[in-house]
Amino acid sequence: MATDNNLFEKFSNAATTFTGSSYAFLGALAIVIIWAVSGPIFQFSETWQLIINTGTTIITFLMVFLIQKAQNKDSKAIQIKLNELIAASKSASNRIVDIENLTEKELDQIHKYYEKLSDEAEEDAYLNGSHSIDAASRNQEEKAEYFKGITKKEEE
Secondary structure (H helix, E strand, O other), X not given: OOOOOOXXXXXXXXXXXXXXXXXXXXXXXXXXXXXXXXXXXXXXXXXXXXXXXXXXXXXXXXXXXXXXXXXXXXXXXHHHHHHHHHHXXXXXXXXXXXXXXXXXXXXXXHHHHHXXXXXXXXXXXXXXXXXXXXXXXXXXXXXXXXHHHHHHHHHO
């Protein structure tokens, strides 16, 4: 697959790879050791302390955004892979593809339904049976009543 990486994408990928390496850890450790050893030379002055405090604050601030970008990219890749597995499975519900765009309340409702399906699967003697949303359509009315009851309890 061809990639069209811009300059920032290339930099962030390289920075993420480097900062997660042993070399980056050893470099940071060396800086801290050099700073600590230089303390007596600078008589443990406020400037000496300010150097490490300022440096670590700036690096931490920048790393937060770098880590978040890497997490977003990884999360998106995992979601795409999961969507592919759902789409390829005959017994999985295609309605689950792209649910990460639902509200927290909608996700909670789906989660409660899957908890119920899990309970049914534990009671089922047939281990390979499908309990996807589509395969469980016979329980649709029961499910609707169940969620109405939960919603009423939450509102009270």
